[in-house]
Amino acid sequence: MSSSGVEGRDQNGSSSFSIASENEHRQKTKREGMGNEGDMRTGEEEDEECYSPPERQIVVGICSMTKKSQSKPMTQIMERMCKFQYITVIIFPEEVILNEPVENWPLCDCLISFHSKGTNERFPLDKAVEYAKLRNPLLINDLKMQYYIQDRREVYRILQQEGIDLPRYAVLTRDPDRPEECNLVEGEDQVEVNGEVFPKPFVEKPVCAEDHNVYIYYPTSAGGGSQRLFRKIGSRSSVYSPESSVRKSGSYIYEEFMPTDGTDVKVYTVGPDYAHAEARKSPALDGKVERDSEGKEIRYPVMLSAMEKLVARKVCMAFKQTVCGFDFLRANGHSYVCDVNGFSFVKNSMKYYDDCAKVLGNMVMRELAPQFHIPWSIPLEAEDIPIVPTTSGTMMELRCVIAIIRHGDRTPKQKMKMEVRHPLFFELFEKYGGYKSGKLKLKKPKQLQEVLDIARLLLAELGQHTDCEIEEKKGKLEQLKTVLEM
C-alpha cells in the first residue's frame, strides 16, 4: 500500500473551454466568491476585479465546521491540492453552512464534507446530505454513512459484517425512562450482558461515538477500581477511580480488554490503497500524555502488516470514507479494530500532507476529468520510472514478464500419402467427379468400400512380385486396407 500519482503542476493540460453553460456555472461560483484559480479562498474573500476567466476548473468544496476547515492539516493539504492545474478549492463558510438553506451554498464538483461536533454547534449533517442530493457532487467521504459512524453499535455491526476482527462485545441498551430494566447482571469480577459474560478486565464504551468517556474495569486481583478515559485535557487522557461497579445509566458496549504493548495503532486511510499508521501511548495506561519538547504528542513509527493493510482497505470501503481514521489494538498476535472515527487527517507530517494531496487530487482528476473534457492521465513519478544503476551503467529495470502460455500437446495427424498409378483409381476418380475440380473427397461408406476393394484386388495381384519398388507399394496398400477394414 502506498501513495501514487504526481502533483498537478507537472501535468500539461489543454487551454480553457468556452462552453457557455459551464462558464455560467463557474462564474456563478466566482460571483459567490467561492473560487479562484489555483488558490484557496473563503466565501468572504471575493475580489471580482482580479478575476480573469480561468481554464476549466474542477471545484473541490470543503464543507465542515471552521475548526476543521481552517485546521493546519486541512490548510496544508488543500494548498497542495490547488497545485493541480485544474483544481480549485473553496471553503464553505461555517456561517453559510449553519444559517443558509442548501440552495444558497456554493456550487462544487467534488465535496469534502464531514460531521464533527463543534464546541457550541454541531455540523448539520442532514443539510449536507440534502446539499449532496441537490447538487450531486463527487463525494470524497459518503455522508449518510457518517450517521452510522456516530454510533459505536453501528460501527461494530458493520465491522462484524465485513469479517473484520474486533474485540468480543455485547450491547447494553437502556431505556432512559426505565434504566433498571436491562440485561445486566453484575458480579464483583465480571458482568453478564444479554447472557454473555465479560470477566474483568473489560471495557465499557458509551454507544455514542462522540462520548469519549470510556471506562476500563480492573479485576480484584489487580486491586480493582477502574480507569476513566476522557478527551485529552492538557497532559491527561485518563484517571484512576476506586469505583469498581459499572455505570447504571446510559447505554454501553461492553467488550473484552485486549492486552496490547501499551500503545494504540492509529491508522489514516486516503482511499483504499493508501494508509498511514502511527502508534501512541494508550490512554488506558496511566493517563499521562507523552509530549515532546514542543508539546506535541509523541508518536511511534508503525509499519502495517499485509493483513492490516487489507483491513484498512476494508474499513475505508465499508464505511465509504476515503479519508478515514481508525484504531487497531495489536494483541495476541492479531490486530483488532476498536474504533472507527471517519474523516481524520494525520497531524504534523509533511510526507502525509504531500501524499494525501496527491492521492486526493489524482482521485478527483481521474473521476471528473473525462466529464470536463480535461485530458488527464496519472503521470509517472520519478520514483516510478524503473531506471536502476548497475555495474554496467544505468539500465531499465525489468519489473515483470508477462507470458501467454498454452500446452504443446496435440492429437497426431492421421494422414497417409500414397501415389497411385493403377487405372482403377483413375476410374474411381472420374466416377465421383474428380476431374471437375481436380480433387476428390470420398467419405461415404460405399465409396470407401470401393477404395478397399481396389486395394484388396491390387494386393492379390501383387502377391507374387518381390522387387523392392513393388514391396513399397504393397506396404502402402496394406496400410490402406488395414485402415479401411477397421
Ligand SMILES: Nc1ncnc2c1ncn2[C@@H]1O[C@H](COP(=O)(O)OP(=O)(O)OP(=O)(O)O)[C@@H](O)[C@H]1O
Ligand atoms: N477492547 C479494548 N481493549 C483494550 N484497550 C481498549 C479497548 N478498547 C479501547 N481501548 C483503549 O481505549 C482507548 C479509547 O477507546 P476508543 O478508541 O474506542 O474510544 P474513543 O474515545 O472513541 O477514541 P478516539 O479518541 O480515538 O475517538 C483506545 O485508544 C485504547 O487505548
Ligand SMILES: [Mg+2]
Ligand atoms: Mg479511538
